[in-house]
Amino acid sequence: MIEQEQAKILNSELNVVYKYLRKHGISHVDAQDIVQETAFKFLSYSDSIKSQNIRGWLIRVALNYHHDQYRKKKRIKLGFNDEHLKLLSKDxxxxxxxxxxxxxxxxxxxxxxxxxxxxxxxxxxxxxxxxxxxxxxxxxxxxxxxxxxxxxxxxxxxxxxxxxx
Structure with a gap:
């Protein structure tokens, strides 16, 4: 019974994290992935979390994960066609x-x-x-x-x- 109550609390906190991410312009699919990864990290490290503010911890983990994913995507080199090169050459x-x-x-x-x-x-x-x-x-x-x-x-x-x- 206690685990079900904890699961409900975690689920409601993860919904807040999802809404927070969506509010900041993160797509539905990306926000779902980030929330899933955040939940996994919470469940994996719940014994060692020292923060009393679970929501703050979850949001921090979600944002860090988002930043990491953004940096990884940014490193991927995109192919340029002639139109892109013309636009870039204007600078x-x-x-x-x-x-x-x-x-x-x-x-x-x-x-x-x-x-x-x-x-x-x-x-x-x-x-x-x-x-x-x-x-x-x-x-x-x-x-x-x-x-x-x-x-x-x-x-x-x-x-x-x-x-x-």
């Missing part, structure tokens, strides 16, 4: 170099800032998460997220200016 080499230079500056800056601040900046600006979502994922109060994000932005600006010079 001037100078523009491409400036874009790469800007990316390198941002990466160098992110490498220098506090790891907690780096995580907040990436969650907010790279993954476009709201304060509430970040507070759930990191198990923080929303005001703490806002304060730390403000500090993170200030530290980022300070180091970015140094990198630019």
């Amino acid at each position: 001037l080499p100078e523009d491409l170099l400036l874009g790469n230079e800007k990316k390198e500056e941002i990466q160098a800056t992110l490498a220098r800032i506090n790891p907690q601040y780096k995580e907040l900046i990436l969650l907010k600006y790279y993954w476009d998460l709201k304060y509430k979502d970040i507070s759930i994922l990191l198990d923080m109060k929303i005001d703490t997220v806002k304060t730390n994000l403000h500090r993170a932005r200030n530290q980022f600006i300070k180091f970015y200016k140094e990198v630019k010079e």
Whole structure:
């Protein structure tokens, strides 16, 4: 009986994770795969999970899995036909170099800032998460997220200016 209640609780939490993923633009099929993988990891590691916030743990695992899958898909090389090459050739080499230079500056800056601040900046600006979502994922109060994000932005600006010079 207790296992059935735990299964119901896990199922409802996984439904929340699914809705969370769909809300952030992940396709139905991908969200189902991610939830299935998350459930498998939860069942595999349930004895060693220290977090009291199971929902936060499940969302974190789901997002990490999604990020890993995204990176793997990104590495797959796509074949280009002539139309693609014509579209790509419209970008001037100078523009491409400036874009790469800007990316390198941002990466160098992110490498220098506090790891907690780096995580907040990436969650907010790279993954476009709201304060509430970040507070759930990191198990923080929303005001703490806002304060730390403000500090993170200030530290980022300070180091970015140094990198630019």
